[in-house]
Amino acid sequence: MTALRPEDFDAFMREVTGFEPFPWQRRLLREVQAQGWPALLDLPTGVGKTSVLLIALFHLAMDPQRGFRRIALVVDRRIIVDQVDGFAQKTLDALNSADPDKAISAKVAERLRALSSDPEAAALHVAHLRGGIPRDDSWIQAPDQPTIIASTVDQVGSRLLFRGYGVSEGMRPIHAGILARDTLYFLDEVHLATAFEETLAQLEDRYAGWAARGEDTGRRFGVVRMSATPGGDPARARFVLDDDDRAHPELEKRLNAPRLASLVQVKTARSKEPDARARNREKLALAACQHARQAVQERGARGIGVVVNRVDTARRIAARLKAMKLGEVLLITGRMRPFERRAVEAELARSVATGVRLDQERRPTFVVATSCIEAGADLDFDALVTEVASLDALRQRFGRFNRLGRHEHTAAWVLGCSDQLGSKAADDPIYGAALRETWAYLEEVASSEGKAKVVDFGLSAFEELEKLEDPARREALLPPRAEAPLLFPSYLDMWSETRPAPYPDPDPALWLHGKREHEERDVQVVFRADVPAPLAEPRGRELEWAREAVEFLPPVAEEAVSVPRRELVDWLGKQGFAWRWTAEGLESVAVETLGVGDTVVVPAGRGGLGSGTWDPAASAAVEDVAEQALFALRGQARLRIDARCLPPALREGLPAPSRSGDPEALEAAREVAGRWLDGLVDLVDLVERAPALGEAGELSASWRALLTAIGESTPEARALTIAEGEEGLVWRVVVEPTQGVALEVSSEDAVSSFTGLEVSLKDHLEDVEAWAGEFARQAGLPEALARDLALAGLLHDLGKADPRFQALLRGGDLIRAAGSGLLAKSQQFGSRSERARAQARSGWPLGLRHELVSLALLDASEALQQKASDLELVRHLVASHHGWCRPWAPTTRDPKPQRVRVEVAGITAEVSTAALDDAFTSACAARFRRLCRRYGWHGLAYLEALLRLGDHRASARPTLRPKKEPS
Known part of the structure; x- marks a missing residue:
């Protein structure tokens, strides 16, 4: 592999930004290479501070042992610094360019790709943590993927404290573990985020040696403070502009203007x-x-x-x-x-x-x-x-x-x-x-x-003025310094209990914004045209219609607007009801019970946006952008054939909704929908002449891209499905992911086994074994610990061998399940109601956890246990791979216990589901607390994340293995 030198940084800066680096940028790279990152970058605005991301990325490529895999820019504002996305995109363009004039960028890209165990990995992933949406965790692709993150204090801070706003209980430990390891935090305008800075310092210093084996769980995070306010903290070592910078022609112009x-x-x-x-x-x-x-x-x-x-x-x-x-x-x-x-x-x-x-x-x-x-x-x-x-x-x-x-x-x-x-x-x-x-x-x-x-x-003029100031007077010109409470171990004990959270549950906002913080707390609002307003608590069919509609197009961050909770409650009416989207699907709740970080689905006809901005006085219907947002974010093409959701140019010839249960009428409606879809495919040739599609004029670029993807797909890849809604029967189009597009995966209970592609249990277990083990090795974990993670990956889904679960994966067909090989993933990507019907037919008890059956199989096999170095850890990883057993395991009893028999690694294990008794589930909680003391709160979460992200990776691209196989 081609080596990189500090002297190559100049060319890298030119290739990415088009400009030569300033003297301070070269000097900072040399200092980082020699002695690590300084505690404070005290740099005025306008001198290119965002380039610290480029410096950190180049340092990672040049020196992977000392660079950080994740580079996070954190700003205490309600929105992320959006220009970071553009800056990162420039970097991506340079890294992916085939231009021979960008040779150094090609070297950087080669070295960054080599850091990932994924043979298809990109050189860099860019993430905006702009608001938590349940089941929208696409920013965490893999723990060894070089990543640039832009985030608010709320989003990254709440995740670090195991209470990620909008993050489901099941996914909280993954976020906490990943962000606590191998991550470099740049705190921009640090004087506005003093409470969070104090909290990071307590996690970084006070609890660094808290766990008995915490040093085994990977590299810890680092923190760099940044300020554009001259002076900074005199007690802290600072990196500042020097005489060479002030003499630079371009910087001199900016500083003295x-x-x-x-x-x-x-x-x-x-x-x-x-x-x-x-x-x-x-x-x-x-x-x-x-x-x-x-x-x-x-x-x-x-x-x-x-x-x-x-x-x-x-x-x-x-x-x-x-x-x-x-x-x-x-x-x-x-x-x-x-x-x-x-x-x-x-x-x-x-x-x-x-x-x-x-x-x-x-x-x-x-x-x-x-x-x-x-x-x-x-x-x-x-x-x-x-x-x-x-x-x-x-x-x-x-x-x-x-x-x-x-x-x-x-x-x-x-x-x-x-x-x-x-x-x-x-x-x-x-x-x-x-x-x-x-x-x-x-x-x-x-x-x-x-x-x-x-x-x-002017920058220089204000420097002179501030030199004359009384320090006390200068403090009065800044917002009050927010102080975080002491972070006692008991708080981390409570926060680490993620599913379910304990009561009372400490509010992490105190440790993010301080004891005197009064800032509005946000919820995420998504507008949908095919979801009715729950005027009263909905029951039966009304609830199912709404659930089906949202399940078809799960909310993503691109379509969610952050709204102060108090304003939304007033707008909706305190005595009313609202739709809340959770990891388990849509539910109706009383408006007054909505909490910080919730995702609320509002009927688009209600209004609420003006010029794309939250405006409770705006009454015009809001554009429903669900299809466009999903396609832009993930490349997945889905379409509702519904006049309420389509632009005017596409509404001609739509099949009218009907409530008829007559099979002949239904088939006639299907033919109409099929003809409309065929006509839509024909429109692909016309999208460049969109004004001819109707009086409404041009289709937007996002609609054009989506229609092109649908039109260019093969007929076999397009599925036409029907669903019942408020208006009657409606048709929907699902296009299977094309080659190179990963399946939508999650470890959330509702959808984790229904990815739309059939995968055998044996293949899946071996895939996860490979990914978990390699992720652990890439993280620098000891070999014995890496083998334990690989073993947990091999065992994690053994419980799916239960004949009833196999029937569930085949639509509830017990006969077909009995005559077929064991599956881990279902070919179905059905709706919520279809999954419920399959469960009822299969006999799989509602609430019974397959991962606990996996644990029982491990406990029943001495031969499997002997493969573990830390058996308690392997047991916990198997039991917690869907987020349960932190600390409590579900206590659902099997009304008709079954014997489950499975072979893995040449070893046969057999157990009755009657083994899942009170003593069995209580042992999970005690084990969790012991392991927190052994590996640390975040260390244990990181080990869980390595396994679960290995599971996600294996599910997204079945049969794809890491570059390096476990030995």
């Missing part, structure tokens, strides 16, 4: 009444629009940023600017649905991204935003209107203004509402006293230009 802004006070009324606060926001919106228009008409601005502190204010400003028709208006907030945000980001990249020429010939672009663009957004405005905030927030906002120091004519204003200013003003809900203190400070340091007070927010 003036960023002049006028202070403008907006007259508002001091009142706690909601109507008065709404009028104040309207006055602020009006003032912001006036200055934005002034920037265009008097200064010739073409890229205008308008940044305010609240989503409601941003919506008002965007609506006013659109009515003024001065140019393109883009609204971007932390409450946007990712599907729409992608389009906005694409327009941002074309119009106001750093390096885009803002010439006078183009129409102005107004970007109206909340604080979501403060950290990491690679935007460059020539005019900025911003609401006053804390000093650090303002500095971030001005980091998007004249970012490269290249705009000749600029204009900026800082607006302060008078009711929030002055010593008698109440603390701001977001910024506390820092908002009014910052305004007072700006007035002190401002220079007078006529009647205006002007402040220079």
Whole structure:
């Protein structure tokens, strides 16, 4: 394999970004190679901080023993730094390029691929943890896959503490284990995430040697703090710009560029009444629009940023600017649905991204935003209107203004509402006293230009100002420091109990945001056109219709918008009911019982989105993007032949819903649906001429891509199924995954055995044995431990040999099961109701766990036990591979115990399911607690994750084995 040298980094930077590295980037790589990552990167905004991801990736490729497999950028904002995705995509493009001018990128890609045991592995995986969706764990592909992660504190932090928001109980230990090992955390703007920083430090330092064999469970995580606020923490070793950086022509221009802004006070009324606060926001919106228009008409601005502190204010400003028709208006907030945000980001990249020429010939672009663009957004405005905030927030906002120091004519204003200013003003809900203190400070340091007070927010100018400050005064300009409570072992004991969680259950938010945190907590909202509103608690057919509809297209992160729980509860009505999506499917719950991290499915006709942003006042029906989102995320093509879900251009000739049970009528309806589908296939030739498809005009690019995939599939790969819904019988199209597209897999109980492809039990067990063992070796685990994981993989599904479970995998057909070989996975990918009918026919007891039957078979075989080095660990791994037995095992008794006999590795094991008694299940809990002390809370979770991800990998691509086989 071709070696990499530090000198190759320059070429790698050029090939990925198109630019030479700055001196500090070269110096940081040398320092990391010599002595590891510094504790704090104290770098101003606008100097290319996001490149630390590239440095960490290059270091991993150059020195795999010291580099980190997972590189996570964490920002304490409601949305992820979306530009990280674009930056990572550039990196991916370079790594995958066949361009001979990108030779170093090819070397990096070769070395990154070599780190993975998967022969089909990509060089890099990119993940956005933007909100937890049950059964949407696609970001965890394999534990040895090089991965860049962009996340909020909430998402990555809650996962580390075994309480991942939106993550099912069964998947929590996988997330906790993976993120606690071989992961490098970059905490951006660390002064805004002090509570989480303290929690990481306690996990990193206090409990590093807590477990007896914790050192056996892989490499621990690392933390690098990053700040754009000059000074940083004097007690911590810092990496800062040096004289070579300041002398660099490009950096010198950025550091010394003036960023002049006028202070403008907006007259508002001091009142706690909601109507008065709404009028104040309207006055602020009006003032912001006036200055934005002034920037265009008097200064010739073409890229205008308008940044305010609240989503409601941003919506008002965007609506006013659109009515003024001065140019393109883009609204971007932390409450946007990712599907729409992608389009906005694409327009941002074309119009106001750093390096885009803002010439006078183009129409102005107004970007109206909340604080979501403060950290990491690679935007460059020539005019900025911003609401006053804390000093650090303002500095971030001005980091998007004249970012490269290249705009000749600029204009900026800082607006302060008078009711929030002055010593008698109440603390701001977001910024506390820092908002009014910052305004007072700006007035002190401002220079007078006529009647205006002007402040220079240039990077060098602000450095000089802060050198004159009293440290206590400087602290007053920042939001209150959030302190995390002490992290006692008893809390980790409780959090490690993931299924079920104990009661009471400590709220992890205290350790993520601190004891004084009052930030709104979010739920995820998905809009569906074919799901009715539960006006009362639904029962019977109504519940099944809704479940079937959502099960066909399980929610994914691209279609979910983050909404404050309190706002959603008020919008839905506290006394009403709502659909909640869980790992086990859809359920109806009382609105007031909705919790943080829940995923709620709302009828699209209810409204709730305006310009892709959460807006409880918006009444227009929301576009249902389920098919498009699933196809964009996973390449899986499914389609509802339903006028409520299709764009107007595709509705002609649709079969009408019918409730007729007449077989002849049903067959006639099938023929109509088939003709419509054939017509859809014919449309593939017309998608480039989409306006001809109907008066509605062009189909979107995402619809075109989906239709093309369906049309280009073979007739054998397309399945036409029927389902009963609220409107009557409806038809659906499922296209089998094409070659190279992995099956949808999960270890969630509802769907884990129904992948749509029949796999023998023997093949599956041997596949998982290979993957689990190789994952363990790639993680650097001792050989004895790697063999134990491989053994657990070989044994984990033995319980599926029960004849009743075999019948379940064959649709409940006991006769067919008796005459066939043992299966691990079913060819069926049926609906919830079909699985329920198969279970009833098969006789497999509801609630009986096949993994516990696997454990009983192991306990009954002395020969299998002798293969284990740590038998207790192997027992636990077998029993917990669906997330149970942490600590409690389900206590379902088999009403008609069966003898189960199976052969594995030349050894025959046999047991009666009557062995699953109280003593058997109680032993699981005691064993779990002993193993936590032996391997550590996160160490044990990591070992479980290696096995379970091996199971996922084997299920996704049956018969595909790792590059290295277990010996």
